[in-house]
Amino acid sequence: MPRVTPPLWVWGLTGVGALIGFGLLYIMANRSEKQLSQQLATDAETVLRREWAMRSDSVTRVVVLGTSLVEYGVADTGFFENRCGKRIRVIKLYRESVTINAFTEEAPIFKILERYPPDILCLEENLLVFRLPYSLNPMLEAVNRHLVLQIKAVKTQLGWRAADPKRGLFQGFPREQHALNQMDTINLATTLAEIKKREVRTQTELPALYNSLQRLHQLGTHLVLLHFPRPAILEAAIYSKSRAPQLRDLMNYYHQRYQLDYWQFNRPMPFRYFADQAHLNHIGNPIYSAWLADKICQTAALPPR
Numbered sequence: 001m002p003r004v005t006p007p008l009w010v011w012g013l014t015g016v017g018a019l020i021g022f023g024l025l026y027i028m029a030n031r032s033e034k035q036l037s038q039q040l041a042t043d044a045e046t047v048l049r050r051e052w053a054m055r056s057d058s059v060t061r062v063v064v065l066g067t068s069l070v071e072y073g074v075a076d077t078g079f080f081e082n083r084c085g086k087r088i089r090v091i092k093l094y095r096e097s098v099t100i101n102a103f104t105e106e107a108p109i110f111k112i113l114e115r116y117p118p119d120i121l122c123l124e125e126n127l128l129v130f131r132l133p134y135s136l137n138p139m140l141e142a143v144n145r146h147l148v149l150q151i152k153a154v155k156t157q158l159g160w161r162a163a164d165p166k167r168g169l170f171q172g173f174p175r176e177q178h179a180l181n182q183m184d185t186i187n188l189a190t191t192l193a194e195i196k197k198r199e200v201r202t203q204t205e206l207p208a209l210y211n212s213l214q215r216l217h218q219l220g221t222h223l224v225l226l227h228f229p230r231p232a233i234l235e236a237a238i239y240s241k242s243r244a245p246q247l248r249d250l251m252n253y254y255h256q257r258y259q260l261d262y263w264q265f266n267r268p269m270p271f272r273y274f275a276d277q278a279h280l281n282h283i284g285n286p287i288y289s290a291w292l293a294d295k296i297c298q299t300a301a302l303p304p305r
Contacts, residue, residue: 036095041107044093048116051089059087060300063113065103066124069228070094072279075289083293088300091118100127100209110212117219120299122226122263122292128206129225129250131199188233191277195237200246203253213258222299223260225251229288230278232268263295 051061064074071094080088093109095102103109113121217223229235239247254260265288273284280288 037102037107040093040095040102041109041112044107044109045112045116047091047093048112051091052116059089060120060296061118062088062090062120062122062296063093063118064090064122064124064226065093065109065113066127066226066228067094067098068096068279069124069126071096072275072281073228073285073288074292075285079286079289080293080296083290084297084300086297086300088293088296090296100206103127104206104208104212110209110216113221114212114215114219117216117221119220120222120224120296121216122224123260125225125227125262128209128254129201129247131201131205188277191234192237195234198238200243200250203250210258213260217258223258224299225254225260225262226292227262227264229265229267229269229280229284231271231274234277235268263292265291267291 048063062080064070070092074090074092076092077088077090080090213223230238251262255262267287269280269284269287273280273287275281
């Protein structure tokens with residue numbers, strides 16, 4: 001029996017339908033991105049305004065800015081106050097799966113920080129040091145993030161995924177806090193391949209950010225480039241010998257130009273301290289946060305620069 005091939009107009013109509021569908025999806029994703037950026041700026045200003053309304057000279061204000069690595073890795077204020085034995089407010093500002101543009105171009109977080117300058121500003125190292133290789137262009141990245149959020153919402157509604165407990169703004173931790181077993185790392189080779197493609201940033205590619213860093217330094221903020229650990233095997237790939245000269249030059253530039261200190265967590269961390277290949281879990285978080293608290297306590301005791 002001869003194969004029946006659909007006429008060309010059917011294929012054409014299918015293609016047009018697919019393009020229209022993707023176009024509508026992109027419009028929704030783009031609108032969602034703008035809403036998330038606006039919400040981030042609104043929430044950040046709300047938290048900072050509230051903190052600064054309670055400000056006194058006896059309180060050290062610390063802002064830790066970054067991605068979900070901050071959400072998972074940094075404990076809440078109470079942990080730091082108990083560890084240091086003094087009034088230290090640690091404010092976490094983060095957004096999942098973003099680049100530095102999410103805090104400069106898409107949402108004016110650094111402009112807000114200039115209005116509410118913290119005593120110490122810790123910036124997630126990945127944002128300033130590495131240019132991450134994205135396999136998708138910005139349009140597809142926006143669609144991908146939108147789909148991930150929608151899938152999470154549907155799973156929660158259907159009861160397939162437990163809803164996170166109600167948390168304060170930029171406080172608390174995600175519910176998913178299991179320990180990663182090394183046998184779970186099926187995609188380890190893929191991650192290592194992605195890491196090898198990372199490029200160290202140049203000294204001139206983030207001018208808007210550099211201007212904000214200069215102003216914050218002039219306002220008396222102690223600037224810190226904060227290292228977040230990964231499982232030891234990934235750390236070795238990220239900080240390979242081939243990258244060492246470029247990393248050293250960039251760190252020296254940041255320090256000389258903006259007095260930006262580099263805080264590196266040097267303890268090797270096994271897979272079981274992580275919820276996945278990047279995010280610390282309930283085991284790794286207290287270890288890392290204790291180290292960070294000690295660094296903050298030491299810095300808070302120093303005289304102003």
